[in-house]
Amino acid sequence: MTGFYGNYHKVFVSVDCIIFGFDEGELRVLIGRRQMDPGRGEWSLYGGFVRHDESIDEAANRVLAELTGLNKLFMRQVGAFGNVDRDPGERVISIAYYALINVKDYDDELRRQHGVEWVNIDNVPTMYSDHNKMIIKARKMMQEKVSREPVGFRLLPPLFTLTQLQHLYEAINGEEMDKRNFRKRIKEMDFIEKTELIDKTSSKRGAFLYRFNKHAYKEDPNFKL
Amino acid sequence: MTGFYGNYHKVFVSVDCIIFGFDEGELRVLIGRRQMDPGRGEWSLYGGFVRHDESIDEAANRVLAELTGLNKLFMRQVGAFGNVDRDPGERVISIAYYALINVKDYDDELRRQHGVEWVNIDNVPTMYSDHNKMIIKARKMMQEKVSREPVGFRLLPPLFTLTQLQHLYEAINGEEMDKRNFRKRIKEMDFIEKTELIDKTSSKRGAFLYRFNKHAYKEDPNFKL
C-alpha cells in the first residue's frame, strides 16, 4: 500500500436506510430479515456498502433505488455509527440515512421480492447490531425536519385531504391536534392549495383534495407544524 | 483479504474537529495550516484517522485531547462527508465533530505548538477540501443545540456575569437581545444560580457572578434561549 496515508488502516463503510412511510394512519418503517452472515435472519435495515466510485450520498440513493425502484426520494443523513464491534464480522462503519416515501409509489411485488415489510414505528422489534439506535435517531431528526419544513408531503400522495394531512402530523408527532386550529394554520400557508377535486373514499360527504405547491413555498424560518 | 465482506472495498476514515470558543465577545473556531500532503499549507480543521481499535467517538475525543490537552469536552457529531474526490490524495471519508471549549482552559503554549489559531466564525478563510462546509453545518447544529439545551456554558468559565452570558448568546445567534427580556428569562431558570461573588473586571460597579448547576437542570422540552 503506497498511497499518501499508507500507514493508516482502512475500514468498510456502508449505508443503512431508514425508510419512512405513512399508511392506514400509521407511521411505519421498512425492515427485513438480514440475508447475509453474520447476523443472518435478524431484523435489519436495508443497506449496502459504499463503492469506490460513489459518494456516500450516491451510495444511499443507489441502495434506496435498488430496494424501492424509486429515484430522487427525499433523503437526509442521520449520522455515522462507528463502534468498534458494531458489526460482528469485521470493522464496518455505517452511515445511516432516512428517506420519506409515499407508500403507494412502492410496488408491493418489488417489496416482497426484497423481503422487506412495513412495521409501525412504535412497534419496531429488536434489530441487528445498532439498527434500533439508528431508527430512534432517524425518527427524531425526521420529526424535527417535518415540523420545520414542509417535507411531510413526501409521505402523502400528490392529492390529499386535510384530514389525511392532520393524521400524518399526528402520527409523526405522536399527539392529537385540534382540527380547527390545524386547519386555521394550513389556510395561512398559501403553498398548500385547495383543488376543486373531491375525495369520497373516506366519507360520504366527500372532502376537498389539496396539493402541495413546492414552487409557491419560499423558505420560511417561522414555519411550524 | 478473507473476511466476511471480502469482495468490497475499504476506505480511510478520519475525524475532523470544529472547535468553538468564545473570547472577546466573539464566537471563534480553531483552525491551522495543514501539515501533510496533499494540501500542505492550506487552512484546515484539525483531524486524524480513525484507528482500528477505537470507535469514531473515541477517535474524535482522542484527537480533541491531542490538540487541546482537554478531556470530556462537550462534543457532538456533525455528520459524515464522503464525496469521492473530497481528498485529493486517496479516498477518505471524514466524520466531522464539533466541540465547545472554554478558551481559558486551553493552554496557549500548547495551542501555538500545534500551530492552530482562533478565528472569528464570520471570518473563516477558504479551507482545505470540504472543511468550509463542515464548519457551516457545525455552526448551524451548534446554534440549534445551544438554543434548546443549556450547553452554552461550556464556552464560558464556571463563573460568569449575565452580561457575558448575553453576549455569548448574541454571538451565537448573530443578533442582539433585549437586556431586560434576557434577564427575565434567566431568572426563571433555577439552574442558573446567582452567587454572592462580584466581578469587577468589566465595570466599576461590579456585576454578580452566576454559575450553571447541571444537577439542578432537568431536561426541559420548553427550554429556549
Next chain:
DNA sequence: TCAAAAGTGTTAGATTTACACCCATGA
C-alpha cells in the same frame, strides 16, 4: 462629576389554545 456598565417592570400586541355545532351524504 462624569462615563460606563449593572440592574430593574410594565404594557400592548401577537400567538396559542380551548372549545361545539351544523352540513352533506350513502347506507
Next chain:
DNA sequence: TCATGGGTGTAAATCTAACACTTTTGA
C-alpha cells in the same frame, strides 16, 4: 333517518416584544 366524517369562528389565556431610567463606582 341516522351515523359518519367534513367543515367552520370566537374568546380567554399566554407569551413575546418594546421600551427608559436609576445605581454604583473608579478615574
